[in-house]
Amino acid sequence: MTRITTRILALVLLAVFVVPLSAPPPTTAQGAPIKIGFLAPMSGAFAQVGKDMLNGTELYLDEIGRQAAGRKIELIVEDDEGTPAAALTKSRKLVEQDKVHLLTGGQLANVGYALQPFIDGNGIPATYPVIAADDITQRKPAKWIVRTGWSTSQPMHPFAEWTIKNTKYRKVAAVAMDYAFGYETIGGFQHVFEEQGGQIVQKIWVPLNTNDFAPFVAQIRRDADAVLVLFTGRLALQFVKQYQEAGLQGKLPILSGGTTTDESVLPQMGDEALGVISALHYSQALDLPANQKFSKAFEAKAGKISSYYSEATYTNMRWIVEAIKAVSGKVEDRAGLLAALRKVDIKDTARGPISIDAYGNPIQNIYVRKVERVGGRLQNTVIATIPNVSQFWTYKPEDYLKRPLYTRDYPPCKHCQ
Amino acid sequence: MIPRRVLAGLGAAALAGLVAPALSAYPLTLLTQAAIIAILAMSLDVLLGYTGLPSLGHAAYFGIAAYAVGILTTEYQCAFLTCLVSGVALAALTAAVFGLLAIRASGTYFLMITLALGMVVWGLAFRWVSMTKGDNGIAGVPRPELGLPWSLSAPLPFFYFALAAAVAAWAVLGLLVRSPFGMGLQGIRESESRMRALGYNVWLHKYLAFVIAGAFAGFAGVFWAYYNGFVSPADVQLVTSVETLLMVALGGPGTLAGPALGATIIVFLKNFVSVYTKRWLLILGAVYIGVILFAPRGVLGALRRRST
Numbered sequence: 001m002t003r004i005t006t007r008i009l010a011l012v013l014l015a016v017f018v019v020p021l022s023a024p025p026p027t028t029a030q031g032a033p034i035k036i037g038f039l040a041p042m043s044g045a046f047a048q049v050g051k052d053m054l055n056g057t058e059l060y061l062d063e064i065g066r067q068a069a070g071r072k073i074e075l076i077v078e079d080d081e082g083t084p085a086a087a088l089t090k091s092r093k094l095v096e097q098d099k100v101h102l103l104t105g106g107q108l109a110n111v112g113y114a115l116q117p118f119i120d121g122n123g124i125p126a127t128y129p130v131i132a133a134d135d136i137t138q139r140k141p142a143k144w145i146v147r148t149g150w151s152t153s154q155p156m157h158p159f160a161e162w163t164i165k166n167t168k169y170r171k172v173a174a175v176a177m178d179y180a181f182g183y184e185t186i187g188g189f190q191h192v193f194e195e196q197g198g199q200i201v202q203k204i205w206v207p208l209n210t211n212d213f214a215p216f217v218a219q220i221r222r223d224a225d226a227v228l229v230l231f232t233g234r235l236a237l238q239f240v241k242q243y244q245e246a247g248l249q250g251k252l253p254i255l256s257g258g259t260t261t262d263e264s265v266l267p268q269m270g271d272e273a274l275g276v277i278s279a280l281h282y283s284q285a286l287d288l289p290a291n292q293k294f295s296k297a298f299e300a301k302a303g304k305i306s307s308y309y310s311e312a313t314y315t316n317m318r319w320i321v322e323a324i325k326a327v328s329g330k331v332e333d334r335a336g337l338l339a340a341l342r343k344v345d346i347k348d349t350a351r352g353p354i355s356i357d358a359y360g361n362p363i364q365n366i367y368v369r370k371v372e373r374v375g376g377r378l379q380n381t382v383i384a385t386i387p388n389v390s391q392f393w394t395y396k397p398e399d400y401l402k403r404p405l406y407t408r409d410y411p412p413c414k415h416c417q
Numbered sequence: 418m419i420p421r422r423v424l425a426g427l428g429a430a431a432l433a434g435l436v437a438p439a440l441s442a443y444p445l446t447l448l449t450q451a452a453i454i455a456i457l458a459m460s461l462d463v464l465l466g467y468t469g470l471p472s473l474g475h476a477a478y479f480g481i482a483a484y485a486v487g488i489l490t491t492e493y494q495c496a497f498l499t500c501l502v503s504g505v506a507l508a509a510l511t512a513a514v515f516g517l518l519a520i521r522a523s524g525t526y527f528l529m530i531t532l533a534l535g536m537v538v539w540g541l542a543f544r545w546v547s548m549t550k551g552d553n554g555i556a557g558v559p560r561p562e563l564g565l566p567w568s569l570s571a572p573l574p575f576f577y578f579a580l581a582a583a584v585a586a587w588a589v590l591g592l593l594v595r596s597p598f599g600m601g602l603q604g605i606r607e608s609e610s611r612m613r614a615l616g617y618n619v620w621l622h623k624y625l626a627f628v629i630a631g632a633f634a635g636f637a638g639v640f641w642a643y644y645n646g647f648v649s650p651a652d653v654q655l656v657t658s659v660e661t662l663l664m665v666a667l668g669g670p671g672t673l674a675g676p677a678l679g680a681t682i683i684v685f686l687k688n689f690v691s692v693y694t695k696r697w698l699l700i701l702g703a704v705y706i707g708v709i710l711f712a713p714r715g716v717l718g719a720l721r722r723r724s725t
Contacts, residue, residue: 042695043697043698078691079691079695079697084554084645084647084649084651085645085647085651085652088645088646088647089446089447089450090688090691092442092443092446093443093692096441096442096443096446097441097442097443097444109552109553110552110553110554110649110650110651113553113554113556113647114554114556114645114647114649116556117556117557117646117647118646133553178544179543179551179552180551180552180553407546408546
C-alpha cells in the first residue's frame, strides 16, 4: 500500500515539474507586449538598493501608463541575489523562456562582467543603469550593452580638478573599500589630482566585512590637508560616525565618492555627515524642474527620498522608452533597437542633459555636492556643476585607453611613505 | 543481480535524458546546473554522509577547479582535457594540504577549521587580483571543443555532457563507498574508537576520504566554469559551501543519490519559486525546516524507511 502511494506521489511530482516545463512559449503576435527583463538584488545584503532600483523603474512605467509606441510594456522582474551565477541563470530565463526584447538592471560590477559575454553572445540589447565598472565601456567595450548610468571614475576626474581650483588641499590621504569600485574611484581622482600638482600621500584599503573602523581611522595621517573616502551602505554610515568619534570631523575635511553620502544612506546619518564634499552625476537636492517632479513623485510612491539608484533606473527606463519610440515600437529588430539606444539624447532628465559617447557611456553633468542640513534634514547641496563630462574627461579616448585600468596599485602611490 | 537503487538512479538519469529534448532552453539550463551541482553534493556526501565529517569549506575545491579552468582557458587557451586534469588535480592537491590540517579535528572543531580554510581560498580569489581578477571575476570562459559532431555551446549537447559526467561521478563514488574502503569509512562514522581498536588506520581513511571528496568537488567545479562561462569569488564563498551542505541534508546523507536529488530540488526550487514571489527565501527556509522536522534522514532516507 505505502509503496503504491509513494509511486503515485512520485508520478504526481513528476507531472507537476515536467508538464509546465515543456509547455511551448507563447507566440509573439503583432501588437503583443514589449517585454523588458529587469534584474536586481531582491534578497540578500543589497536588497534595499534593489528595491530602490525597482521603484524607480516602475515609477516611470506608471507615468507613461505602461505603454509606448502603441504597444504595452511588460516588465519581468527577476532576483539576481547580487551574485554573478544567479544573475546568469535569471538572464537565461528572461531571454530564453520569457523571450524579452531587452535586458536591463544589475547592480554589482561582477554581475556586469559576468553578463557581458552572455549578452553579446545572444545579441540581446541591454542597458546597465547602475553597474559602473570602468572597463565595460572602456577597455572591454560590450557591443550590445548601453550604459545609462555612469562609469566609476567619471565623476572623480572633474572632482580632482575642482579640488585643485577651489580648495587649498594639496596633500590628500585616501581611505576606501578594498575592491574594484574603490580602486577606480580613488584612481580616477589620483590621476587628475597628481597631474595638476596635488599629492595622494596615503592609501588605506578597508575590507568589505569591516565592523570596526577605529584601527583604520587611527592610521590616517594627521598632516594631510583632507581625506578622500569611498564607502557604500552600512560601511558609509559607520565610517562617518567613527570619524567623528575620533575627533577628526572639521579638522580633516572629507572629500568622497558620491555613494558615501548617497540619499540611500544619508537619512540615517546625523550631524557627523555635515560638510562632506562629494561628486556624482546626481543629487536629490538638484534644482532642476525634472528632478523636483521625479523626486516628489518618488517620495510619494516609495515613502523615502530618491537616491542615485532610483534616479538611475527611472532615467534608464525613460531612455529605453525613447528608443522604443524611435524605432516605432519595432523592438523585434534587435540591431535597430540597439542603434536607437545608442542614439538617445535627452536634454531634461532628472540629472540634467544626457548624450552618449561612441563607447556606450553617457556624457553628463557632474555635480560637486556638500552635505548640509536644510529644513531639518540632510541633503547633498550642489555647490558646483561641471557640464558634459565624458568618461575620458578631457583626454583623447585613444590615449586614455592606453593607460591601464585603475587598480589597487595603479596609479602607484609615489608620495606614500 | 543489479541492486534496485542502482536501477532507480539510472532510471532517473535516463528519464532526464529522454525528456530533455522536449524541454525549452531555460528548464534545460536548470537541469544542466542541477547535474553539475549534484556532483558537488555527492562529493560532499562522501565526507558528511559516509565518514561523518561535516565540512563547511567544500566550495573551496569546487572554486579552485573553476578558477583553474577560467585562467587556463582565457589566458592560455588550454583544451578541455588539460583543464579537466589540472582542475581536478589542483582541487585534490588543495584538499591534500587542507586535509593535513583539518583531519586532526572533529565535530565542531572540524566545522570551524574547514570554514576557516574555505575563507582562506575565498580571500585568495578576492585579493590575488593579478591572478583571479579579484571581485570582478573571470569572464568569457568558452565552452569546450571535444571534436564531437555536436557543438557543446548549444544547451542540449552540453546538458548530455554534464549528465554523463554526473552519472560517471555517481558510479565511481558508488563503487567507492561500497568498497572495503567505503565500509571502513562508514565504520568510522559509527564508532571511531572501535575502528581504531580493530586496527584500522582511522586517520588515513579520513584523510583519503577528504582528498577524494575534494577531487570530485573539483570535477564539478570544472563543469561549473564551462557552464557559466564565468568564475568569481562568489563560487568559493561560504554561502556556496553551506548551500551544498543543505542539499546533502535535504536529500539524505549517506545515500549519494539523495544529495543529487537534494541538489536538483534546490536548484529548481530557487529558480522557479523566485519567479512567482520575492519571498522565495521564506519558502526555501520552510522546506529546510520541514525536512529537519519530518524527515531528519532527508527525502531519500524517508522514502527508504517507508519502503522497507
